[in-house]
Structure formats: C-alpha cells, structure tokens
Amino acid sequence: MDSDDHEASKKKDWEKHIEHARKATHVYQSDAASCSSDSGKSLFAVDLQKVILLPDMPGNKEAIFLSRLVVFNDTFARVNQFDPASVGKGHSYCVLWHEELRGRAAENIVDAFYAVISSTSERDIKDFVFWMDNCTSQNKNWILYTSLVQIVNSSNGPQIVTLKYLTKGHTHNSADGVHGNIETKMRKKGKVYDFPDFVECVSTSRKGLTALELCEFRQWVSRKRAMNKKCVLPKLLSIVEAKFEKGSRLLYYRTDFDEDMESCDFLQPKFDIKRLPEVNRVPRGILKEKKDAIVKKLCPMMPKNRQTFWKSLPVSESMDLIDDEDDPYEEEEQFCDERRENR
Template sequence: MGKDISTPLAPPKDQRGRHAPANKLDQKPLHEHIESFHPTVSHYRREHAPWRRYLPSDISMKLMYADYIEKDMCSYESYRKAVKSLNISFTKLGEEQYSARESKLHYQSDAERDWPEDTSTRSVDLQKVIMLPRMPGVKSAVFTRRIVAYHETFVSVGKKTNKKNTISVVWHEGIAGRSAAEITSAYAAALEKERDIKHIVYWVDNCSSQNKNWCLFSSLVSIVNSQTISTEDITLKFFQPGHTFMSADSFHHGVEQEMKSRPGGVVYDF
C-alpha cells in the first residue's frame, strides 16, 4: 500500500533556545546586590531622563563588583551588563547644582538678615588683575611692562540699615604677589580694621590658593586667639565652585565703571 501524500511532512520544532543553559547566570542576586546601593532618580534630570537612576560619585563599578564576588561569583563583564540593564549611572547629575542652590539660599538668607552690631558679615574676593597705567594707546606709548595692582575686597552683606563700609586692601606686585601667605595678610589687615567686632562671617569662593589652605586657616586661628583684636570667632562660608555671585562682585563692577569714567579712561594710581 502506498504512502498518503495528502498530509505534508513537517520538520520537528527546533528545541534550541527553549531551555536555559546549565551555565546561565542567575540575574536575581546580581540585581538585588546592585539595588542595595540605593540608586536614585536625579531631581535635576527627571524631565530628560525620567527612568535613569544615579549612584553617588564615591561609588564605582569596581567597588561594587569587588563587594559582590565576596558573596558570589560572576565575571566583571556580566556584572557591568547587569548594571547597564538597570539603567544606572555612576554620576548623580545635578548634585552640584543642588548644593549650589542650597549655598545660594543660605547666602540670600544672610543678606536679608538684620545682623546685630557686634557681627560683621562680608563677602570676600580678589578683583581681577589690574594693570597700571591705564590709558589709550598704552601698548604703543609704554615700552616697559606695566605694574600689576591687586585689590582684595571685604564687602558688607546684609540689610542697608546695618551695612558697614567696604574694606579694600590694595597693593601692587612691587610689594607682594597673590600667594596664600599674601592673601592671608590681606585678611589680617581687614580684621585689624574691625578689631572691636566680636563675630566675623566671611563668604568666600572655593579658590584653594586664596581661601582654602592651611596658611589662611592657621593664621585665622592665631589671630582670633591673640590679644590684638576682640574678635571671638571667625566663620568662613564657601560657595560651590563656579556658582558665586556676591556683594563683592557688585563692588568690583562699580570700581571698574569708575575707572572707565575717568577722563580719557586714564588711571595712573589705583
């Protein structure tokens, strides 16, 4: 009897890929370990990356992997892929912006505060380099290098009712430069002007060579513990890097405008 050719013969179903390989890595413990570092959504990037989460900058992939292999085994590449699959980044974008916003609000609070008479709150900054003389055609008229003048300002912060006069410390490169020790001398000169003030608050930027060094810190400790002034404490408040706008900036702008308004823009002696 012949074969029935009315029903076509069908090949058996391909069984490849239908069963998990014996060596396939279980992703569940990997994901649980990654989540234990608490990645979070960034407030500042939520609009553009609503599903991306971020880990603090002091945590790295290598640190997380080293911690994981103490408990279980997997390759570094497998761990990296698991982190990527969870849409996690290692830089919490916007963290600096948040800190900058916090410091700005703190500064605004100080600026709106009615400070007592025994407290002096100021913003401190070094004006950009001033070269003298300033006059039209100076490059063609002066055949020697001009002298550099420095201007460190201590500008009052607070309501107009209790604002104090600005303290300007001025010198030129023939006297000193602008190293940490020389900037510290400017602080000492300003403190001498307010020797009877009990509490000093300075808002400063994050420039380490000027405002964040042991020369300044140790000198302030020495001054506040000396018998030369009545000051009981000196508080330094730092802005976030690149996010400074303070009363000293406005004062510097006024100085620059004043120099430009001189007849012919000529300034010989700052």
C-alpha cells in the first residue's frame, strides 16, 4: 500500500469513527428526551470513577509516597435527573467498595449493576437502560452478558435490561458531572481519613445522589459456549447495543444503531438461567505490609475514631491493586475467539 492509499484508508476509518460517534450521541440524546419518571423505565449513564486512594491527606508527604487503599465508585447517573417530575423518585447512585472487599474485575462490576437493579428504589422498575463506554474488561464482556441473562430471569428480576455503548473518545455523559461533584466535595472537606468519610463525601456531594455500599459479592462467571462453525457469535467490539429479556436466554444485539436487532444463543446448552450464583462471603483482604505501613505512619495523624477502620482491616496475600490494570481475561478471551474465527 503506497502512502496515498494509506492516507485514504486512514481518512475512511476516521470518517467511519465519527459517524459511529454521531449516531451513538444522537440515540443517547433521544433516550434522554423520551424517558420520564412515569415511563416505567430507568435510564442511567454508567462510569467507573478514576481510582480513589485512602486516606486522602493533601500535603502529607508520608501519604503521597505510601501505598494506600484503592477505593472504587461505579456511578449510575440518571440521565433524566433534571426532569421535574422525577424529583424524589429518580435518584442517581454511586456503588462503593474498596480493595479489601473485592477488586474491579468483570464479576465485581456485575455486582454493582445488581446492587442498583435490586435496590429498594428500583425494585419496581421493569425496564433498565444503561449507557456506558466500550471498556471490554468492565462493560462489554461475556461475564456481564451471562449475568444479565440470569438477573432478568431471576424471580425478582426486571423484564428488560439494555446496554448501549458510546464511541471511544466521545464518552462524555451524565456520570462525569457526578465525579466532578465528588472531587470538589473531597477538596472542600480537606482530609478524607477512611472509607466512611468517603461515603459521606459521596452522599453529600449533590442532591438526588444515593451512595450504595457494596457488601454482597456473587460468583458471577461466563457461561459462553465454545465457538465453532455451527456457533458463530458477534465480536464484542462490534456491538453497540445489547438487550436481555425475561423468559429468554438470547443476546439481542446491534452492531449499528441504524440496523435491526439480531439475536444469538451464546450460552452453554445446560446452563440454568434462572439461578443466581452463590454469594462469596470471604473478604479479599489487603497485604499485611500495606496495612502495617498505614497504621504505623498515617494513623497517628488521624483522630482516634478514624484509626479503628484501618486497624480492623483483614490481611491476606492478595495483590496490591494500586498496581493493577484492567482485568485482561475478557480481552484475551475475545482475542482467542477472533483467532478461531479467522482460521
């Protein structure tokens, strides 16, 4: 390929990317305009906030150079938050947990979705729509898809759950504003000593925001069937919309917002779609040396009633998640699937 052909190909790819982004943004805005509090539908923009480290003690050199506790906030921002009719009904949610409990692998993100869907405020909602970015390790993977089939088919599950994806580089949504409010609240507070302090910051960062402390973790797994000539599944990266319906084990999906829905049975034939996985009640724990360093170097600078949280943390040989990248499992699995397709 000569340089002119290469440039023409790059231009074509860019134009295709921009068109995909335009379509996604248009559908997102249309969903926001059409969803009201009395529609029986909950519409959220979902985004995992950039990792927070606790204790947060600005200006403290010991804290800057110390490995601290990794805290997670998966935000579910209601897209029609400013609909006057939704006041008191349509809250946004921040699902909060930290590395002593669990990490940020795909199954932990499923726990956050389930916490919102099964929450007291949302338990009567039958139709959920979640807008999010294209991160395969968190928002677009076979663990999440398998789990949503189970959730909608459980006895108390909703009728429909739909996932819609914004285009990479064009993912600004309602959750970004929530994250900005939380960061502002933390700066005003000055020092956020422990996890309860952080939960308070989130809860008071803006009106209409509910902090859900994630304390129940299930053993969600992928039950995707093996791919062969008789079982052709869509490439995850190509999906722009995925839908799951009660009474069905199928994945309904689009690869273009202008196209009709397609469907596929991606699950293992004998998989029981009505049974939720067991709860894993064993805490993950943190490294002993990490806990000891925080207790020794930072706890003396805290009020005594904040030291209890740190001294009571369970320890284990778990990896320090401050060094962790996104879970590579799903991306590796997807790569292997695509290699098999191309053989």
